Amino acid sequence: MTSPQNSKSESQILAEIIIARITRIHASISKIDSLRTSRLVNDLFTHLVKLCTLPLSICTLPLSIDVKALPKEVQSMGESLIVLSSQFSKQSPERSWRGTTHEGCLRGFGSNASYFYYFGYTSHEATHFDNFDIDEAANDVARRIVATDAELEKRMKFLTCDIMEVKEKLGEYDCILLAALAGMTKEEKVKILGHIKKHMKNGGVLLARSAKGARAFLYPVVEEDDLLDFEVLSIFHPINDVINSVVLVRKAIC
């Protein structure tokens, strides 16, 4: 029988194997000139995602790895992987692996792939969506997809601008969805969260996308400490092949 001490060291060994493989994939991806869709690029990113999201039934490790507790160079590699993954999903939106609301107005920051998640909300036919993305090309792709549904198209606007430039308008929304990659470093994410909190309406709801465990090699983590002065309504960490966690918070009614 395995003693708890042995099983601890077994998990450490397994964690080291997973991180060593992620490090090798990072080294391979870093050497590639273009992250445009190719067999090699797809295989590398697919392998990376599989390692970071091994289903709980196979291995609990990807969820329990604490990236913050890893050596600085591994953390830096994680930051670099987030940027590379973002470049990959931008260059190949169709391959990208990569939002309850009531009647009202809902806003999305970073619409590139996020609009796929909105489809869960769109059955609320009185809800309007304003999607803001800094990247016009991302908005173009989103507009083309939404144009396939004439009714939905009337309720969805796509605007190109930086979140940080939107101020009073933020106070109009009942619910704000923040894309996982809007704010790729901790510093940027905290700045964006602070900006949204400052300008959103009291009692408004914010849904931020986050990551847990090894998934933090793919997406930035939003922690409760980053959401001071918000009431945390719910935090959900997926245990299947879904990557992003969701953090639902409400701005206090003063």
Ligand SMILES: C[S@@+](CC[C@H](N)C(=O)[O-])C[C@H]1O[C@@H](n2cnc3c(N)ncnc32)[C@H](O)[C@@H]1O
């Ligand atoms: C890859 S997508 C999001 C996908 C992710 N799975 C999600 O739904 O949260 C991130 C989008 O955020 C946009 N973005 C990043 N920083 C931004 C900013 N400061 N203002 C507006 N959009 C931003 C990017 O251009 C990109 O289209």
